[in-house]
Amino acid sequence: MQTEINEIKRLIRDIPDFPEKGVIFKDITPLLKNPRVFRISLDKISDLIDEWDFDCIVSPESRGFIFAAPLAYKMEKEFVPVRKPGKLPYKTYSISYELEYGKSTLEMHVDAIDKGEKVIIVDDVLATGGTTKAIIELVEKAGGIVVGVACLAELTYLNPRQTLTNFEIASVIKY
Numbered sequence: 001m002q003t004e005i006n007e008i009k010r011l012i013r014d015i016p017d018f019p020e021k022g023v024i025f026k027d028i029t030p031l032l033k034n035p036r037v038f039r040i041s042l043d044k045i046s047d048l049i050d051e052w053d054f055d056c057i058v059s060p061e062s063r064g065f066i067f068a069a070p071l072a073y074k075m076e077k078e079f080v081p082v083r084k085p086g087k088l089p090y091k092t093y094s095i096s097y098e099l100e101y102g103k104s105t106l107e108m109h110v111d112a113i114d115k116g117e118k119v120i121i122v123d124d125v126l127a128t129g130g131t132t133k134a135i136i137e138l139v140e141k142a143g144g145i146v147v148g149v150a151c152l153a154e155l156t157y158l159n160p161r162q163t164l165t166n167f168e169i170a171s172v173i174k175y
């Protein structure tokens with residue numbers, strides 16, 4: 001329903017020039033303070049991916065976890081955390097990548113995904129798609145199959161779909 005989408009949009013705040021000049025940061029913290037609308041936003045993501053065939057949700061810390069873990073609970077799927085360097089205790093695959101505001105590295109446990117397992121990637125914001133592309137590489141290195149990407153907000157002006165050709169993408173809100 002359009003009114004629900006508007007309610008979600010009203011609770012995502014624009015912060016200009018954060019964390020660097022020229023970036024309009026989509027701040028989801030007001031949304032997290034509203035339990036009803038936070039719940040609606042999770043339900044909207046799950047509605048969009050309800051028909052997708054997958055067993056596992058893979059997601060990057062830290063904002064990705066906020067949406068991915070409750071979705072895994074609601075949809076009864078596995079949850080695999082992708083973390084910043086040095087946080088995961090077992091052997092990891094590691095990848096360096098670029099996102100809208102800089103460079104970073106992500107890691108995933110080498111045994112987190114079974115060979116041939118179907119996974120989706122969940123995040124709060126899909127901006128350049130750099131983070132998601134890096135996670136796809138980690139999943140494929142582990143032998144998994146990425147069937148789609150789901151997010152709350154997609155920044156279409158940064159053209160993430162150009163980076164993520166060949167993948168289904170579901171977003172609740174497009175800017």
Ligand SMILES: O=P(O)(O)OC[C@H]1O[C@H](OP(=O)(O)OP(=O)(O)O)[C@H](O)[C@@H]1O
Nearest residue numbers: 061062063099100126127128129130131
């Ligand atoms: O599409 P991209 O350009 O790659 O950007 C999207 C990513 O950037 C943000 O994470 P960030 O690295 O800022 O970490 P955080 O979740 O810990 O704030 C966001 O949560 C996504 O994971």
Ligand SMILES: Nc1ncnc2[nH]cnc12
Nearest residue numbers: 023024025026100125127
């Ligand atoms: N503009 C933005 N707002 C929030 N999260 C982001 N991640 C990458 N770009 C972002």
